[in-house]
Amino acid sequence: EAGVTQFPSHSVIEKGQTVTLRCDPISGHDNLYWYRRVMGKEIKFLLHFVKESKQDESGMPNNRFLAERTGGTYSTLKVQPAELEDSGVYFCASSQGLSGTGGMNFGPGTRLTVL
Amino acid sequence: GDSVTQMEGPVTLSEEAFLTINCTYTATGYPSLFWYVQYPGEGLQLLLKATKADDKGSNKGFEATYRKETTSFHLEKGSVQVSDSAVYFCALYPSGYSTLTFGKGTMLLVSP
Numbered sequence: 001e002a003g004v005t006q007f008p009s010h011s012v013i014e015k016g017q018t019v020t021l022r023c024d025p026i027s028g029h030d031n032l033y034w035y036r037r038v039m040g041k042e043i044k045f046l047l048h049f050v051k052e053s054k055q056d057e058s059g060m061p062n063n064r065f066l067a068e069r070t071g072g073t074y075s076t077l078k079v080q081p082a083e084l085e086d087s088g089v090y091f092c093a094s095s096q097g098l099s100g101t102g103g104m105n106f107g108p109g110t111r112l113t114v115l
Numbered sequence: 116g117d118s119v120t121q122m123e124g125p126v127t128l129s130e131e132a133f134l135t136i137n138c139t140y141t142a143t144g145y146p147s148l149f150w151y152v153q154y155p156g157e158g159l160q161l162l163l164k165a166t167k168a169d170d171k172g173s174n175k176g177f178e179a180t181y182r183k184e185t186t187s188f189h190l191e192k193g194s195v196q197v198s199d200s201a202v203y204f205c206a207l208y209p210s211g212y213s214t215l216t217f218g219k220g221t222m223l224l225v226s227p
Contacts, residue, residue, distance in 0.1 A: 041219055042218060042220075043206075045215065091158070108157055
């Protein structure tokens, strides 16, 4: 089966611009997660979708971040306007059940650089 | 809150050397513990896991034992290869609904 895919792989934008990241989960996976790793720090949870509904968005840093999952398939994460501290690698993951069993499949990540 | 602490990297080893990457955690209850690996240009992959105290997870020659008394889950491999060069992340999943909590990652560089 195809794995989790993310687009783009890299994005370089200037402060104040808008960027949209996309994640395509494994087909049939109801659970979709967004995580972020700022350079040299932990991978931090951002939010969790179950189908098209936001189950948990407690990790979203502020209202400049907007995540959607229309139709319960792919998801987008928009950052508007981007700030320097938003730079990092954004990972998407999907699973059929919850992640406690370690069944989470991660994508390769999108590296975002805000100048 | 829950947290994971892993040793700082990079860890630089010669091929066939013994590897240990330390990981300790803080969590309430009885979390499940994981090691994930990220090879260059690829996504995070689950390397091994342990779901209760004294369990040993193993895969690809790597192993880690869930030590509740020391709240540790150290990753070991007896003889590393160049192909093991990657970033390794220790993570926990608390009991009940939650999400994965990761450590900062440890880069391993293995030279021939």
